[in-house]
Amino acid sequence: xxxxxxxxxxxxxxxxxxxxxxxxxxxxxxxxxxxxxxxxxxxxxxxxxxxxxxxxxxxxxxxxxxxxxxxxxxxxxxxxxxxxxxxxxxxxxxxxxxxxxxxxxxxxxxxxxxxxxxxxxxxxxxxxxxxxxxxxxxxxxxxxxxxxxxxxxxxxxxxxxxxxxxxxxxxxxxxxxxxxxxxxxxxxxxxxxxxxxxxxxxxxxxxxxxxxxxxxxxxxxxxxxxxxxxxxxxxxxxxxxxxxxxxxxxxxxxxxxxxxxxxxxxxxxxxxxxxxxxxxxxxxxxxxxxxxxxxxxxxxxxxxxxxxxxxxxxxxxxxxxxx
Amino acid sequence: xxxxxxxxxxxxxxxxxxxxxxxxxxxxxxxxxxxxxxxxxxxxxxxxxxxxxxxxxxxxxxxxxxxxxxxxxxxxxxxxxxxxxxxxxxxxxxxxxxxxxxxxxxxxxxxxxxxxxxxxxxxxxxxxxxxxxxxxxxxxxxxxxxxxxxxxxxxxxxxxxxxxxxxxxxxxxxxxxxxxxxxxxxxxxxxxxxxxxxxxxxxxxxxxxxxxxxxxxxxxxxxxxxxxxxxxxxxxxxxxxxxxxxxxxxxxxxxxxxxxxxxxxxxxxxxxxxxxxxxxxxxxxxxxxxxxxxxxxxxxxxxxxxxxxxxxxxxxxxxxxxxxxxxxxxxxxxxxxxxxxxxxxxxxxxxxxxxxxxxxxxxxxxxxxxxxxxxxxxxxxxxxxxxxxxxxxxxxxxxxxxxxxxxxxxxxxxxxxxxxxxxxxxxxxxxxxxxxxxxxx
Numbered sequence: 001x002x003x004x005x006x007x008x009x010x011x012x013x014x015x016x017x018x019x020x021x022x023x024x025x026x027x028x029x030x031x032x033x034x035x036x037x038x039x040x041x042x043x044x045x046x047x048x049x050x051x052x053x054x055x056x057x058x059x060x061x062x063x064x065x066x067x068x069x070x071x072x073x074x075x076x077x078x079x080x081x082x083x084x085x086x087x088x089x090x091x092x093x094x095x096x097x098x099x100x101x102x103x104x105x106x107x108x109x110x111x112x113x114x115x116x117x118x119x120x121x122x123x124x125x126x127x128x129x130x131x132x133x134x135x136x137x138x139x140x141x142x143x144x145x146x147x148x149x150x151x152x153x154x155x156x157x158x159x160x161x162x163x164x165x166x167x168x169x170x171x172x173x174x175x176x177x178x179x180x181x182x183x184x185x186x187x188x189x190x191x192x193x194x195x196x197x198x199x200x201x202x203x204x205x206x207x208x209x210x211x212x213x214x215x216x217x218x219x220x221x222x223x224x225x226x227x228x229x230x231x232x233x234x235x236x237x238x239x240x241x242x243x244x245x246x247x248x249x250x251x252x253x254x255x256x257x258x259x260x261x262x263x264x265x266x267x268x269x270x271x272x273x274x275x276x277x278x279x280x281x282x283x284x285x286x287x288x289x290x291x292x293x294x295x296x297x298x299x300x301x302x303x304x305x306x307x308x309x310x311x312x313x314x315x316x317x318x319x320x321x322x323x
Numbered sequence: 324x325x326x327x328x329x330x331x332x333x334x335x336x337x338x339x340x341x342x343x344x345x346x347x348x349x350x351x352x353x354x355x356x357x358x359x360x361x362x363x364x365x366x367x368x369x370x371x372x373x374x375x376x377x378x379x380x381x382x383x384x385x386x387x388x389x390x391x392x393x394x395x396x397x398x399x400x401x402x403x404x405x406x407x408x409x410x411x412x413x414x415x416x417x418x419x420x421x422x423x424x425x426x427x428x429x430x431x432x433x434x435x436x437x438x439x440x441x442x443x444x445x446x447x448x449x450x451x452x453x454x455x456x457x458x459x460x461x462x463x464x465x466x467x468x469x470x471x472x473x474x475x476x477x478x479x480x481x482x483x484x485x486x487x488x489x490x491x492x493x494x495x496x497x498x499x500x501x502x503x504x505x506x507x508x509x510x511x512x513x514x515x516x517x518x519x520x521x522x523x524x525x526x527x528x529x530x531x532x533x534x535x536x537x538x539x540x541x542x543x544x545x546x547x548x549x550x551x552x553x554x555x556x557x558x559x560x561x562x563x564x565x566x567x568x569x570x571x572x573x574x575x576x577x578x579x580x581x582x583x584x585x586x587x588x589x590x591x592x593x594x595x596x597x598x599x600x601x602x603x604x605x606x607x608x609x610x611x612x613x614x615x616x617x618x619x620x621x622x623x624x625x626x627x628x629x630x631x632x633x634x635x636x637x638x639x640x641x642x643x644x645x646x647x648x649x650x651x652x653x654x655x656x657x658x659x660x661x662x663x664x665x666x667x668x669x670x671x672x673x674x675x676x677x678x679x680x681x682x683x684x685x686x687x688x689x690x691x692x693x694x695x696x697x698x699x700x701x702x703x704x705x706x707x708x709x710x711x712x713x714x715x716x717x718x719x720x721x722x723x724x725x726x727x728x729x730x731x732x733x734x735x736x737x738x739x740x741x742x743x744x745x746x747x748x749x750x751x752x753x754x755x756x757x758x759x760x761x762x763x764x
Contacts, residue, residue, distance in 0.1 A: 014758070047745075050539045051539075052535070052538050052539060052745070069542075070542075073539070073540065074540075076539070078535075078536075078539035079536075080535040080536060080539065082532045082534075082535050082745075082747065083532055083533070083535065083536055084531040084532030084533045084536070085531065085533055085536075086337075086527075086528075086531060086533060087531050088337070089337065097329065097333055098536070098540065100329055101326055101329055101330075101537075101540040101541055102540055142536075145536075
């Protein structure tokens with residue numbers, strides 16, 4: 001079921017278009033990556049979805065109905081990038097306060113806060129003030145107050161910034177858990193490796209426009225460049241480059257050699273040829289093949305290529321090949 | 324429970340529970356009382372006594388110049404302009420031969436000025452002496468006889484009554500003045516103190532980066548309005564506690580401090596002393612005040628005070644909230660943006676000090692109707708009488724305009740606020756804030 005449907009959303013500021021005709025859909029229980037460089041319009045888009053800004057044009061449907069910020073806001077949990085807490089307020093009180101602003105009554109709020117505090121081992125913090133917490137602890141608290149009212153839609157803007165790997169994993173597991181329980185998650189970040197790991201579906205924005213939309217696998221397929229890594233068993237060398245030591249390099253009409261990576265040949269299959277042609281060549285050469293893998297571009301490469309408008313190959317070959 | 328109520332409650336409780344709230348609530352009246360007591364004491368103690376040597380070419384002044392509690396005249400043949408200081412006199416008065424039909428210039432020589440009040444008293448004494456002497460010369464009525472007539476003649480007293488149809492009621496100018504003055508000052512101070520508290524509260528939300536977290540749960544207007552009402556409630560609480568405390572302290576003071584001392588406070592004091600003397604006067608004229616309380620509609624005065632306090636607070640605190648939302652961490656930025664708000668408040672205060680003297684003039688009328696100044700100025704007029712000094716239509720119009728005024732400023736501030744609290748970076752100008760207010764969002 002589609003929980004959120006955004007159609008031709010537009011937002012203008014004095015002299016610029018912050019969001020220009022952006023459309024996308026978000027399925028229930030999916031984790032959705034909203035990517036884009038700084039100033040791409042991600043925050044403005046999120047602020048429209050959370051009812052902070054009114055769109056100039058276009059419409060938002062939430063759970064199949066037109067989005068009504070007054071009512072639907074309690075079904076949304078938003079953790080903005082610019083986030084914080086009242087520094088002088090006690091943590092327990094603060095969590096209760098924010099929970100109640102999300103529409104929970106005082107008993108529900110207390111039960112939920114307690115449940116999450118136990119889950120994150122935060123019970124002993126109840127009477128501490130926010131200013132006494134470390135940055136990582138504040139982030140955990142921030143996450144808790146974002147999700148404790150069990151929102152149907154959770155929007156997290158750079159949720160892992162300032163977190164160590166242990167706490168990152170803790171939050172990540174919770175994100176998976178919430179998605180399994182049916183919450184949909186919009187995850188806005190610059191950290192591409194996290195997107196690849198967590199998200200099912202992404203859109204990429206640049207200069208207010210959506211320039212890419214698809215599943216993580218689909219996008220990678222879309223931008224693949226027919227690169228394959230071929231691992232062959234070769235005699236031990238004296239320490240210099242294996243290719244030179246053997247005085248041999250693959251060469252065929254069906255592909256070109258792009259370089260070597262971790263003892264494997266990286267080849268780019270030419271137009272009109274297939275991976276089988278590559279394999280056949282290596283077999284014909286009497287080499288025993290130990291591995292054969294397609295190299296897909298990382299999201300980071302695709303991101304940079306699309307945003308900067310540079311060819312994909314130039315961006316990622318040196319990085320991948322000289323590793 | 325509505326979200327706004329939750330916000331109001333948090334703003335209220337988080338402030339009332341602070342130690343600084345308790346300290347300021349309980350220490351301020353004490354400091355205020357000490358300040359007034361100190362001012363009174365200083366005025367009593369510093370009232371000096373001067374001995375003025377007289378060098379008289381006429382001979383009759385010795386019998387006609389009367390000494391009093393602050394000036395004594397010394398007639399001694401061996402004191403002159405060269406040695407008066409060494410003989411213990413503050414000044415020497417030289418009176419040449421007086422001739423009828425012209426002005427004779429007497430000269431007062433001193434090393435240190437006697438002050439304007441004493442000098443003018445001295446002038447009166449000289450004039451009185453000449454008058455008494457001429458009466459004797461022309462009618463043979465002696466000075467002793469004149470003095471006795473004067474003391475016998477002191478048998479009239481003028482009391483003012485406010486003419487309100489068939490029943491005239493006694494009124495007291497002094498009490499009206501004092502109550503008007505004190506109310507005006509209180510509203511002025513409270514507007515600033517709590518307006519600034521609203522501004523700091525909004526800035527706190529910005530610097531703590533919680534503004535966006537909050538507006539994803541509540542509407543910006545609810546957040547702003549909740550803050551304003553919460554802090555306003557703190558103000559009312561504090562004010563009520565002060566009234567109770569001051570009442571208690573006042574009762575104790577009236578029992579302990581001699582009434583005579585309080586009555587000796589001069590009617591006007593320079594600059595900052597005005598407040599102290601006005602307040603002291605309110606306390607000193609104990610009988611006046613009780614008469615006033617009986618004869619004036621204290622209920623109306625109290626109601627108007629609360630109305631204008633709340634109205635003025637709402638009117639200005641919304642503007643303070645707008646400024647708080649626009650600036651970043653730097654308090655200096657707030658300062659320059661606050662100027663257009665603080666100026667009308669300060670002007671109102673200045674107007675108020677004039678209006679207490681003349682509560683029915685055109686300045687008083689207009690300044691008490693325009694909402695920028697009405698909270699402070701109207702309170703200086705109301706104790707002088709409704710509908711005597713302030714006709715009903717003026718009071719009604721003033722209240723209506725104040726309500727419309729704060730609805731207007733709240734609406735305007737709300738528009739600025741919703742943009743401002745999400746903005747970080749460069750400090751906006753008033754022009755940019757104006758655009759925020761009138762751009763559709």
